Amino acid sequence: MYVTRVPNRGSPPAVLLRESYRDNGKVKTRTLANLSHWPERKVEKLQRALKGLPATRDLAESFEVSRSLPHGHVAAVLGTARTLGVEDLIDATPSRRRDLVTAMLVAQVIAPESKLATARGLRTQTATSSLGEVLGVSGADEDDLYAAMDWALARKDAIETALAARHLNDGTLVLYDVSSAAFEGRTCPLGKIGHARDGVKGRLQIVYGLLATTAGIPVAIEVFDGNTADPKTLTAQINKLKTGSDCRGWPLSAIAA
Structure with a gap:
């Protein structure tokens, strides 16, 4: 032709x-x-x-591209979280607070930043990915994120109980480690001068201990005063495993290591 x-x-x-x-x-x-x-x-x-x-x-x-939000990494991380049932672990009932907590968890994987920066990355006007739109939280600000964190903290025991039921069996071995984190501000009641495991000396810090399976799956976390010695934090975790004082229904024969 x-x-x-x-x-x-x-x-x-x-x-x-x-x-x-x-x-x-x-x-x-x-x-x-x-x-x-x-x-x-x-x-x-x-x-x-x-x-x-x-x-x-x-x-x-x-074509004139007015705006294009990255989506692939959001789809990968959020899809994996949903496959693992993370949202149901947070709360079996869907809610905006659950979506905000999920958004913060995903954001910590794809772009770990402060809550202020995370909120900016979710908002429609300043979005850095499709995360806010996908989860329907594109109107959130940092106050919303902090409120959602308070809500999640109140659910901490229930979440840890669900994780223990899923990943710990009778007689299983668990791993426990302690670290510290320095921070700005003077109003945190846990902030104390102590042994700086993160290498930042001379500043207020908190101490936190993470309990995990031998495969590295987190099961529980607890925050202590910044001057708490390692042995004292370990005792609290052993008591938790033995008596279920913080989370009822934990396997009684789990071993802290």
Whole structure:
């Protein structure tokens, strides 16, 4: 197929789409369409396409992208969290607070930042990914995130009980480690000067202990005064495992290591 222009006396040439074919060994031509009503730029594009030539203009220039939010990493992390049943662990009943907690957990994986920066990354006007839109929390601010954290803290025992039931069996071995974190501010009642395990010396800190399975799956976490010694934190975890004082229903024969 090809495009040809046929003179038309005093009128503009007729623009025709034609093809050649053989009939009893003779080359003949037939007209497939009259393109005279097409704009010239459209005719030129068809001519180049029929000749196998590239477009004269990059197709990307034909579009104006006003905004494009990254989504792949959000889909991967949020999808994995849902496969693991993280949302149901937080609370079996869907709610905006559960969505906010889920958003913070996902954000800590894809872009760990302060709560203020996380809130900015969720909001429609300043979004850095599709996370806020996907979870329906694109209108949240940092106060909403802190309120959701308070709500999650009140559910801590229930969450740890669910994790223990899922990952700890009778006689299983558990792993426990302690670290510390320095922070700004003077109003935290747990903030004390102590042994700086994170290497930041001379500042108020908190001490926290994480209880996990041998596969590294977190089961429980507890925060202590910043000057708490390691042995004192370990005793609290052993008591938790033996008596279930903080989380009823834990396997009684689990061993702290």
